[in-house]
Amino acid sequence: MSENKGILIITTAADGKTAASAAELFGAASSAAPAGAVNAAVIGTGTAAAALETGTFGVSRAFAIETAERLPGTVINAVISAVSALKPYLIIMAEDDLGRDLAPMLASALQTAAVTDVVSLKNENGQTVITRPVYGGNALADYVIETEPQIITIRPKAFEPAAAGNGQTPEITELSLPADECSVCLVERFEVKQEGLRIEDAKIVIGGGRGLGGPEGFAQLKELADLVGGSVGASRPPCDQDWWPESAQIGITGKVIAPDLYIAIGISGSSQHLSGVAGAKTTVAINKDPEANIFNSATYGIVADWKKVLPALTVKVRELTGN
Ligand SMILES: Cc1cc2nc3c(=O)[nH]c(=O)nc-3n(C[C@H](O)[C@H](O)[C@H](O)COP(=O)(O)OP(=O)(O)OC[C@H]3O[C@@H](n4cnc5c(N)ncnc54)[C@H](O)[C@@H]3O)c2cc1C
Structure with missing residues (x-):
């Protein structure tokens, strides 16, 4: 393994507000081994403001990738620029519409491996052991990724959210996307009707x-x-x-x-x-x-x-x- 260059959290934002799952991503980072600087890339709208917000989790360097569509094929080159600048040993993102597709695409582009739907991480002799359910949830399997950066997506609610603190003001780099960079394009967006509390949020x-x-x-x-x-x-x-x-x-x-x-x-x-x-x-x-x-x-x-x-x-x- 190469020299530890820290962890990159890839999260999303809408209208300047970081996704609620971001705290869980930072929580997962604290279980990884070895510990190191934690930096962030924020994809979505109002990303400069949201990237600033990641300072409350101790981020010192954050990348803002502004896009209304959040399509993996559209953002991948910008994400690769952030990875090239930071050289993280571990990349963590949420197991959501973006992460599910972006993680394997990124792994392929960077000639490394991704483990999706991760439910726990543990530090064994300085190595991050990654656990995910297999066989439809009937068993759990442990993985170690031997190439870098290691890429994982984490299952919602599987990790305790990190507490936001006073933190620091991160250095922000805005990465722009070429207008025509779209291999899979968004044709239509519609809102799913939600009556009352979402099941993900209900106690x-x-x-x-x-x-x-x-x-x-x-x-x-x-x-x-x-x-x-x-x-x-x-x-x-x-x-x-x-x-x-x-x-x-x-x-x-x-x-x-x-x-x-x-x-x-x-x-x-x-x-x-x-x-x-x-x-x-x-x-x-x-x-x-x-x-x-x-x-x-x-x-x-x-x-x-x-x-x-x-x-x-x-x-x-x-x-x-x-x-
Ligand atoms: C690839 C794949 C993905 C899948 N993903 C999901 C998924 O995300 N979520 C999911 O839920 N399933 C999923 N399934 C389907 C899953 O395999 C089961 O078929 C499904 O969960 C069964 O749903 P059920 O328990 O409601 O129905 P059933 O298995 O038919 O059970 C109905 C139960 O109701 C009880 N019952 C009947 N009448 C009464 C009564 N009057 N009072 C009290 N109890 C009664 C019966 O005893 C029975 O236990 C997936 C399947 C596949 C192959």
Whole structure:
């Protein structure tokens, strides 16, 4: 391995505000080995202001890459310029729409390797051991990248966010993109309708599965979620059948959530679903099948027909909350 040149965090910004996931990226950097200077590249809009904000995490040098589209093919050359200037041994980005595509493209361009969807990092004898789920979340695998820069994307909510401090004022370099540099171009952008709290942000999430039997069941889940200030998510079948919006699908091909309380109703507990809720602090499962796999990972289990349990639970919560 070459001389340690520190870590590069690649994050995004919209209207000058750094993405909320940035704190988790800096949190992940503190588990990497060896420690070193942490610098940043910020991609999006209002990036000069957002790059300045990274100083609160101790960044001394930040690159601002201004683009409304945030397409990997458009930003890659600017990112390579930042990498060439800093020569980091490790690059960390979020496992999001940008990171998922940019990490392997960057690894290919820099003749190195990328590990995506990372859930933990540990320092073993000065080497960063990278852990990610494999086989649909049924097992965890450890990796060591022997080329540099090592590139990783981290799973949302897998790392404790770093605390922002007084920090310092970073030196900002603005990198511009040639107007016609677009191999994959954005054709249309539309906003996904969001009613209430996003499942990624809710402290209490109530998840409904195929066992709810139809969209009517979700109306009952929503009533309970509203009472406790929570949000409703779903396994994949209800989203596939339009019982509940796809934006609230939980799992390996949906959202990864880490609420304080997850209540899984009529969900069998497939590995694809469970890999999206592994970070929940407490899980309560309601399922009429005592052999359902969800009970193997639940903190509390209720073996019953949800149609009997849910109304009683809702009445009790109304009583306790006075709503
Ligand atoms: C590549 C790939 C990616 C996938 N990604 C995801 C993903 O991101 N998220 C995801 O969730 N799935 C995903 N899946 C699908 C996954 O494999 C399962 O098929 C799915 O999670 C099952 O959803 P479910 O538990 O709601 O339904 P089921 O497995 O059909 O379970 C329904 C449960 O409801 C219970 N039930 C029925 N009636 C009642 C009642 N009245 N009261 C109480 N309990 C009742 C049943 O006992 C059963 O356990 C993926 C699959 C593949 C192949």
